[in-house]
Structure formats: C-alpha cells, structure tokens
Amino acid sequence: xxxxxxxxxxxxxxxxxxxxxxxxxxxxxxxxxxxxxxxxxxxxxxxxxxxxxxxxxxxxxxxxxxxxxxxxxxxxxxxxxxxxxxxxxxxxxxxxxxxxxxxxxxxxxxxxxxxxxxxxxxxxxxxxxxxxxxxxxxxxxxxxxxxxxxxxxxxxxxxxxxxxxxxxxxxxxxxxxxxxxxxxxxxxxxxxxxxxxxxxxxxxxxxxxxxxxxxxxxxxxxxxxxxxxxxxxxxxxxxxxxxxxxxxxxxxxxxxxxxxxxxxxxxxxxxxxxxxxxxxxxxxxxxxxxxxxxxxxxxxxxxxxxxxxxxxxxxxxxxxxxxxxxxxxxxxxxxxxxxxxxxxxxxxxxxxxxxxxxxxxxxxxxxxxxxxxxxxxxxxxxxxxxxxxxxxxxxxxxxxxxxxxxxxxxxxxxxxxxxxxxxxxxxxxxxxxxxxxxxxxxxxxxxxxxxxxxxxxxxxxxxxxxxxxxxxxxxxxxxxxxxxxxxxxxxxxxxxxxxxxxxxxxxxxxxxxxxxxxxxxxxxxxxxxxxxxxxxxxxxxxxxxxxxxxxxxxxxxxxxxxxxxxxxxxxxxxxxxxxxxxxxxxxxxxxxxxxxxxxxxxxxxxxxxxxxxxxxxxxxxxxxxxxxxxxxxxxxxxxxxxxxxxxxxxxxxxxxxxxxxxxxxxxxxxxxxxxxxxxxxxxxxxxxxxxxxxxxxxxxxxxxxxxxxxxxxxxxxxxxxxxxxxxxxxxxxxxxxxxxxxxxxxxxxxxxxxxxxxxxxxxxxxxxxxxxxxxxxxxxxxxx
Amino acid sequence: xxxxxxxxxxxxxxxxxxxxxxxxxxxxxxxxxxxxxxxxxxxxxxxxxxxxxxxxxxxxxxxxxxxxxxxxxxxxxxxxxxxxxxxxxxxxxxxxxxxxxxxxxxxxxxxxxxxxxxxxxxxxxxxxxxxxxxxxxxxxxxxxxxxxxxxxxxxxxxxxxxxxx
Numbered sequence: 001x002x003x004x005x006x007x008x009x010x011x012x013x014x015x016x017x018x019x020x021x022x023x024x025x026x027x028x029x030x031x032x033x034x035x036x037x038x039x040x041x042x043x044x045x046x047x048x049x050x051x052x053x054x055x056x057x058x059x060x061x062x063x064x065x066x067x068x069x070x071x072x073x074x075x076x077x078x079x080x081x082x083x084x085x086x087x088x089x090x091x092x093x094x095x096x097x098x099x100x101x102x103x104x105x106x107x108x109x110x111x112x113x114x115x116x117x118x119x120x121x122x123x124x125x126x127x128x129x130x131x132x133x134x135x136x137x138x139x140x141x142x143x144x145x146x147x148x149x150x151x152x153x154x155x156x157x158x159x160x161x162x163x164x165x166x167x168x169x170x171x172x173x174x175x176x177x178x179x180x181x182x183x184x185x186x187x188x189x190x191x192x193x194x195x196x197x198x199x200x201x202x203x204x205x206x207x208x209x210x211x212x213x214x215x216x217x218x219x220x221x222x223x224x225x226x227x228x229x230x231x232x233x234x235x236x237x238x239x240x241x242x243x244x245x246x247x248x249x250x251x252x253x254x255x256x257x258x259x260x261x262x263x264x265x266x267x268x269x270x271x272x273x274x275x276x277x278x279x280x281x282x283x284x285x286x287x288x289x290x291x292x293x294x295x296x297x298x299x300x301x302x303x304x305x306x307x308x309x310x311x312x313x314x315x316x317x318x319x320x321x322x323x324x325x326x327x328x329x330x331x332x333x334x335x336x337x338x339x340x341x342x343x344x345x346x347x348x349x350x351x352x353x354x355x356x357x358x359x360x361x362x363x364x365x366x367x368x369x370x371x372x373x374x375x376x377x378x379x380x381x382x383x384x385x386x387x388x389x390x391x392x393x394x395x396x397x398x399x400x401x402x403x404x405x406x407x408x409x410x411x412x413x414x415x416x417x418x419x420x421x422x423x424x425x426x427x428x429x430x431x432x433x434x435x436x437x438x439x440x441x442x443x444x445x446x447x448x449x450x451x452x453x454x455x456x457x458x459x460x461x462x463x464x465x466x467x468x469x470x471x472x473x474x475x476x477x478x479x480x481x482x483x484x485x486x487x488x489x490x491x492x493x494x495x496x497x498x499x500x501x502x503x504x505x506x507x508x509x510x511x512x513x514x515x516x517x518x519x520x521x522x523x524x525x526x527x528x529x530x531x532x533x534x535x536x537x538x539x540x541x542x543x544x545x546x547x548x549x550x551x552x553x554x555x556x557x558x559x560x561x562x563x564x565x566x567x568x569x570x571x572x573x574x575x576x577x578x579x580x581x582x583x584x585x586x587x588x589x590x591x592x593x594x595x596x597x598x599x600x601x602x603x604x605x606x607x608x609x610x611x612x613x614x615x616x617x618x619x620x621x622x623x624x625x626x627x628x629x630x631x632x633x634x635x636x637x638x639x640x641x642x643x644x645x646x647x648x649x650x651x652x653x654x655x656x657x658x659x660x661x662x663x664x665x666x667x668x669x670x671x672x673x674x675x676x677x678x679x680x681x682x683x684x685x686x687x688x689x690x691x692x693x694x695x696x697x698x699x700x701x702x703x704x705x706x707x708x709x710x711x712x713x714x715x716x717x718x719x720x721x722x723x724x725x726x727x728x729x730x731x732x733x734x735x736x737x738x739x740x741x742x743x744x745x746x747x748x749x750x751x752x753x754x755x756x757x758x759x760x761x762x763x764x765x766x767x768x769x770x771x772x773x774x775x776x777x778x779x780x781x782x783x784x
Numbered sequence: 785x786x787x788x789x790x791x792x793x794x795x796x797x798x799x800x801x802x803x804x805x806x807x808x809x810x811x812x813x814x815x816x817x818x819x820x821x822x823x824x825x826x827x828x829x830x831x832x833x834x835x836x837x838x839x840x841x842x843x844x845x846x847x848x849x850x851x852x853x854x855x856x857x858x859x860x861x862x863x864x865x866x867x868x869x870x871x872x873x874x875x876x877x878x879x880x881x882x883x884x885x886x887x888x889x890x891x892x893x894x895x896x897x898x899x900x901x902x903x904x905x906x907x908x909x910x911x912x913x914x915x916x917x918x919x920x921x922x923x924x925x926x927x928x929x930x931x932x933x934x935x936x937x938x939x940x941x942x943x944x945x946x947x948x949x
Binding site: 164165166167168169170171172179180181182 | 834838847848849850852853855856857859
C-alpha cells in the first residue's frame with residue numbers, strides 16, 4: 001500500500017492509502033468527537049458528530065467515512081469544524097431527555113461528555129420532545145429508547161459480530177426506532193456487548209440497574225473463570241461487593257467483547273447460597289466450626305484412611321495454584337488419585353499423549369483461517385467468542401466444515417456438514433480421512449481403514465486440501481465422547497494429511513492449566529513423572545473410602561452423575577471445598593468455604609497456553625479462604641514436605657517454574673501415538689445426545705439469576721426428529737418418559753429435524769436431568 | 785418455514801413474480817429482491833402484516849427485522865390495513881404552493897378522516913405522500929399506488945371520489 005502525506009491540525013502525518021481521516025487522527029492521538037464510529041464495526045457515518053474541515057472541500061466531511069488523499073489538509077478544531085460539530089450536537093440534543101441524574105449511563109456517557117464540549121448551555125428548541133416506547137429485550141438489557149440517538153451500533157453489532165440481526169431500525173426520519181422484530185427477546189449469547197457499545201443510556205445493564213453510580217466504583221482487572229478463552233475482565237467493585245463486570249480490552253484474547261456468561265455470572269457471587277463458615281457434620285447434624293478445628297478434623301481423618309482409598313476431584317474452573325496443591329497433597333500422601341476431567345469418559349490417551357492438549361495455535365489465528373473442520377463442538381454456546389472469530393474467518397471467505405451429533409444454528413455460512421449419531425462420529429471422521437488420503441493419492445492410514453468416503457466426506461476433503469491456513473478443531477462433545485481417543489487420533493491424521501493445524505478447544509477456563517500443573521493421574525506438573533493413580537471415571541465408578549472435592553457438584557459436573565452420586569454417597573468421608581453449600585449438604589461430611597475467583601489470587605491458563613494471573617478484587621466473604629491457603633495448611637497438618645508457600649505466586653513458581661509461560665508452551669503437544677481404532681458396531685436402539693447448557697457449566701453461572709432467566713436457560717426438553725416422534729407414537733410438544741441407567745424422567749417432546757435418526761437429545765449438567773445417567777449411550781423413550 | 789399459517793402463503797402467481805425479481809440478482813444475494821417482493825406481497829394481500837413480512841423475509845433468506853426496516857421506510861408500503869381505495873396526497877412544497885393544503889382539508893372534511901386513517905366503511909384510506917416527481921402537474925394524488933391524478937381541484941377530487949366505489 002502506498003503511503004500518503006497529509007496534515008491534520010497542522011501536524012504532518014504519513015498514513016496508508018485507504019485509511020480514513022478518523023484512522024489517521026487516531027494514529028496521531030488526535031481526538032475527533034464521534035458516536036456511531038466504532039473500530040470493530042462497519043462505517044455508518046450516520047451520527048455526523050465527526051464532521052471536520054477539509055481544505056478545498058465545499059462542506060464539512062465526516063472523518064470516519066472520508067478516505068485520506070495525498071496532500072489533504074484537515075482541521076478538526078477550526079472554527080468551521082467546531083461550528084459543524086456544535087450544530088450536530090444541537091440536533092442530537094433536541095430530542096434527548098434531560099434525565100442524566102437518574103440515568104445509569106450518567107458519568108460514563110459519550111453524549112454527556114461531548115455535550116460538555118460541544119453543547120449549548122441552553123436549548124433553542126421549545127417544542128415537545130419525542131417519546132419512544134421502551135422495548136423488552138429480555139433479562140439482561142434494560143432499555144430507555146427515548147434516549148436513543150440512532151447511532152446504529154447495536155444493529156451493526158448484531159449483523160457483524162453476533163452473526164444474527166436481532167435489532168433493527170424500522171421507520172424513517174424522526175420516527176426511526178431501534179427495536180427487535182415483533183417484540184421478541186434478544187437471544188444472542190453475546191448480547192451484553194450492546195450495553196458497552198451504546199454511547200448513551202438507551203441500552204443499559206438490567207442486573208446492574210440503579211445499584212451504583214459509575215464514579216463510585218473501583219475498577220479492578222481480573223480474568224474470566226468460564227470458557228477456555230480466558231477473557232480479560234474489568235471488575236467494578238463498591239463496598240467490597242462486585243457490582244458488575246465489563247470487558248478489559250485485549251486484542252489477542254477477547255478484543256473488546258465479552259460473552260454474556262462472563263459479563264453477568266458475577267450475580268452468582270452474591271447469593272444466599274454462599275458458604276461462609278467451615279461446617280462439620282456431627283451425628284448427622286451440620287455444625288459451624290472454626291478453620292483450625294475443621295482442618296485438624298480433616299487431617300486426622302485422612303491419616304486413618306489408606307492413601308489409595310482417597311480420591312481428589314476438582315472442576316477445571318479452579319485456578320492452577322489450587323489444582324497444583326491438590327495433586328501435591330495427594331501425591332504427598334502417597335496416592336495419584338487426582339483428576340479434573342469430570343465429564344470425560346475415555347482416558348486411554350493418558351499414556352499415549354506427549355504433552356498437554358491445547359488449541360494448537362494462538363487464538364488470534366482463528367480469525368483468519370481459510371479452511372476449518374470442527375468436530376463435536378457446540379461452538380456458539382461452548383466458546384462464544386471463539387465462535388465469533390471463526391465467523392470472522394468465514395466472512396473472509398473461509399470454509400467451515402462441521403461434524404457433529406446435533407446442529408445448532410452457527411449464524412454463519414457452513415461449507416459442508418455431517419450430523420451423525422454420537423456413535424458414528426469416529427467413523428465419519430475416518431471417512432473424511434480416507435477421502436483426503438485418496439484425494440492426495442497417499443496411502444490410507446490404518447486407523448481410517450474402515451472409513452467410507454461418501455460425497456460429504458469428499459466435499460470436506462476437497463475443502464481441507466485448499467486454502468493457505470487450515471485447522472482441525474475438536475470440541476467439548478468430542479472430548480466427552482466414549483471414543484475420544486479414536487476421534488483425537490483420526491483428527492490428527494486428517495490434519496496431517498491436510499497440512500492443517502490441529503487443536504483441542506479447551507472445555508473450561510483452566511483445562512490446559514490443570515493438565516500443566518499435574519492434576520491428572522498420569523503425570524505431575526509439566527509432564528514430570530509422578531505417582532500414577534485412578535482417573536475421574538475410575539474414582540467415581542467404584543466407591544472409594546474418602547473424597548476430596550474441589551468445588552465439584554457431582555450431580556451436575558460429572559459424565560455420569562448417577563454413578564458419581566452413588567459412589568460419593570457410599571464413601572465414609574467426603575470433604576467438600578466450595579464457595580457454595582448446594583447439594584453437598586446431603587453427601588459431604590465437611591464443608592470448607594473457599595473463595596471464588598474474585599476473592600483469591602490465582603492463575604488460569606487459557607486454551608492457547610496463555611498464562612494469565614489475577615488478584616483478588618474483593619475480600620473473602622465471611623470465613624471464606626482462598627483454596628490454595630486451605631490446601632497449604634492441610635499439607636502442613638498432614639506433615640507433608642514442600643508446603644511452605646507464602647503467597648499464590650510462590651505456588652505458581654513451584655508448579656510451573658520461573659517462566660510459567662515458556663514452560664507451559666513447551667509442555668503443550670496434541671500429538672498422540674499408538675491409538676488403535678476399531679470400527680464401531682452398528683448401534684441398536686436409541687442414543688442419547690447430551691450437551692452442557694451454556695448457563696449450567698459451573699457453580700457460579702448456575703447461581704446467576706439473570707442468566708437463568710434467559711432463553712438459553714430454558715427447562716430441558718427431549719429433542720428428536722419427526723421420524724422418531726412418529727415411530728415412538730409421541731406427540732410434538734407432548735410428553736415422553738426417558739430412562740437410562742436410573743430412574744425415568746418425564747420431559748416435553750420437542751421436534752428437531754436436524755438431529756440424526758434414533759437420537760434423543762437431552763442436556764446434561766442440569767438439576768432436572770441429573771438422575772438420568774451418562775452423557776452418551778443408550779436411552780429409552782416411551783409415551784407417558 | 786417459520787410461519788405455518790397458510791393464510792399468509794402467497795399464491796403461485798405471486799411467488800413466480802417474486803422469483804423473477806430474485807433472478808435479477810446474484811444467487812447468494814437474494815435479499816436484494818426485497819423491495820420487489822414486498823410490493824408483490826402487498827398487491828396480493830392488500831397490506832403488509834408483520835407475519836407476511838416475516839414470510840417474505842424467510843422466502844428471501846434474510847432476517848425479518850431487515851425486511852421490516854424496508855417496509856417501514858418507504859411510504860408506499862402499508863404496514864397498517866387500508867381501505868379499498870388508498871388516496872395518497874402529495875404535500876411537498878410545489879404541491880402545497882399549488883393548493884395541496886386546501887385539497888387536504890377538503891378531503892379530510894369530505895371523508896371525515898385524517899391522514900393515515902380509514903373510513904368506517906373500509907372504502908377510503910387517506911395518506912400523506914411525498915414528492916411524486918411530476919411537480920409541473922401539481923397538485924396531485926395517487927390512487928392505490930398505481931394511478932396518478934394530476935392538476936387537482938376540489939371539484940376534480942369530488943369527481944374522483946364518486947367514481948371509486
């Protein structure tokens with residue numbers, strides 16, 4: 001691109017041709033007032049606030065939409081430009097209400113700020129102001145549409161970033177209103193971003209409404225504990241309470257966006273369900289006690305139980321320091337029974353992997369891929385912002401190929417897709433592998449010998465052999481699958497044949513970190529040899545005598561909640577470390593209140609291996625303590641060596657060395673070897689298709705009232721295609737009785753013709769479906 | 785299809801006309817035909833009910849709200865039900881200079897309705913229109929979006945109203 005010489009406000013600048021005056025001014029640090037311009041959205045030029053004077057131009061020009069030309073002289077602060085900007089401001093204020101004192105945007109409002117600089121001290125407009133009826137956009141976004149200045153940022157966000165145009169601007173002139181079609185709710189999992197985008201108080205946060213003024217809040221940096229992207233957060237705190245969460249801009253991670261789960265989950269921190277005092281069950285009665293007494297009780301009890309009869313389980317949503325000390329504690333006691341992969345069911349890769357599984361590339365690369373194959377992933381709901389990056393790739397003419405057991409709207413163009421029963425996932429992938437080998441005239445890998453290269457497989461193979469940047473990704477469903485090792489090995493072959501990058505989309509905030517610090521039975525921190533032991537499934541299939549649970553809600557967090565609850569109930573001693581009471585009141589013997597991510601320092605390693613440490617943003621609630629401190633003291637009480645850490649940084653150094661980022665990156669490796677692939681036996685009967693709903697993934701999200709009111713948190717239903725509904729003699733929207741390994745459950749029937757034959761889709765991880773059984777496998781369904 | 789209500793379904797003739805509109809644009813840009821499609825739908829059904837707009841949007845594979853934006857922007861689309869005869873009177877400057885203001889008063893008095901309203905018997909709807917691009921023949925009105933009447937006087941308006949049953 002050619003470089004042009006221009007001048008803004010008398011300063012000579014060199015800019016790329018194709019840049020706008022706004023881009024050039026931003027580079028030079030010159031501020032031009034604006035409302036509708038946003039660096040991540042298309043240019044609309046409809047607010048007119050950025051009018052500037054350009055030499056030889058007969059009228060003021062909008063800086064955001066005017067490309068620079070060589071020799072251009074721009075004046076942003078000349079009398080001519082200021083007059084134009086002031087005139088626009090006068091028009092904008094004509095219909096804007098003077099309700100700043102009761103507006104949540106007050107204090108952080110672009111219109112308010114710019115009105116100070118460009119507004120008149122009184123209005124010449126004497127007529128009646130326009131009033132617009134408020135719209136109901138659901139439980140997350142509050143509306144005051146009279147305040148809207150029609151910048152159209154929220155509309156463009158829907159079209160360009162969220163992938164679905166939920167808001168529009170019907171009407172013309174002063175009758176224009178921002179609204180959804182036919183009073184519908186906004187359902188996008190990224191909807192909360194329109195609150196940040198809105199330059200005025202038209203769209204504000206509903207859960208935050210009227211609870212604080214922006215200048216009363218301290219802004220503290222943190223990291224999101226939910227999906228594996230590790231979005232950077234700015235947590236706003238008042239009176240030692242988290243009041244709201246906003247994105248902290250990081251171009252390499254979350255850009256300036258935040259998924260609704262990251263933004264609104266904080267509500268779950270302030271619920272009455274919080275555990276605030278250590279408790280011990282004594283003769284069947286829960287008694288509050290002191291930390292000293294509780295920890296001594298735990299240590300004494302653990303000393304009486306053989307180490308191999310103790311199992312330690314954690315969710316992958318806990319910081320790395322805690323996971324490291326948990327495995328160190330267990331291995332110090334002489335047991336390798338430690339795991340965090342609660343929803344996984346195939347662990348046979350443990351002795352075939354060469355390192356920790358990860359994304360295989362930096363997250364930023366996901367925005368510029370030419371060819372993609374994604375296997376077993378519910379992209380939008382499991383990885384909302386990575387789905388946005390993939391959509392960006394697709395918009396840049398990338399081709400997305402999907403293999404999955406169900407089809408939810410991706411909101412972007414899909415090149416080829418194959419929706420098959422879960423039991424056929426591996427063989428479908430083998431088909432693509434064979435097609436690719438045949439296309440490239442290479443020998444068909446042994447593990448893909450049973451694959452059938454049908455038309456779709458060939459179309460995918462064709463797509464994967466083109467382009468310059470290619471990637472194969474495995475999603476959560478693939479990782480939870482009973483044949484995960486085969487799917488992983490086949491995907492690896494496909495990526496090798498295609499010359500594509502191979503990645504595993506991390507399930508949770510610290511899935512990568514947990515493996516890196518050794519919270520798996522196979523190896524210790526950074527793959528060092530360590531005591532081997534039972535994996536999560538083995539620990540829960542047969543009862544052990546004691547369980548140490550780190551925030552594990554066994555009925556919701558596990559692959560097979562029925563077996564898990566049975567084993568935990570049968571254990572003689574269960575220690576639950578959790579910020580919440582929950583159902584553990586029924587099965588635990590000791591409850592230890594540990595801090596959620598806002599009340600402790602810690603580290604999450606995201607799916608690209610980025611090590612992100614954070615500090616506590618508020619003081620722990622009641623007697624709550626950071627879990628790393630609890631585990632450290634427990635280590636001391638058990639008389640174990642190496643538990644002398646004074647702060648979480650020392651724990652991290654103990655776990656990952658002096659250069660955590662470098663050691664983690666060196667440890668990550670998706671390569672597996674020696675996997676045998678067996679052709680699947682043709683399934684009989686019905687199969688369950690299960691995903692974890694977006695707002696049921698972890699303990700904090702489950703307790704966020706506003707998220708639980710969204711459409712994504714609707715009650716579970718049994719979905720099946722119309723052929724199966726007819727075959728079973730059911731009625732659409734009628735009721736069906738489904739049963740797996742345990743008791744039967746009655747659910748509403750919902751038709752979903754995108755499901756494969758003989759599959760019943762019932763979500764797991766939900767209190768209502770906890771009594772069913774494993775996430776995969778046979779299921780029966782009959783009319784009620 | 786999002787809307788199973790068969791009363792919204794357009795006739796085969798209308799769909800064929802819409803297909804002609806769609807064929808004017810590249811296959812992956814079907815939504816370019818939205819203006820033509822809405823016009824055809826309105827001609828068949830009389831006015832554009834929101835559900836009908838959604839049907840057209842689905843047919844063109846575009847978001848319903850985007851079609852609704854178009855339907856509410858242009859004033860020849862009717863998003864409220866209209867009478868058998870829709871009289872759209874231009875009230876822009878040249879027409880007003882030539883007496884459109886008096887004509888408006890005359891129409892309102894004669895029909896007993898204001899702009900944007902329909903007579904109780906469902907015979908007439910009166911609408912305020914924008915420039916029809918024939919200012920030399922001002923003042924003027926449009927009957928049912930298709931037939932233009934120019935050089936209007938109150939007498940000519942009475943004559944026109946009498947003819948429309």
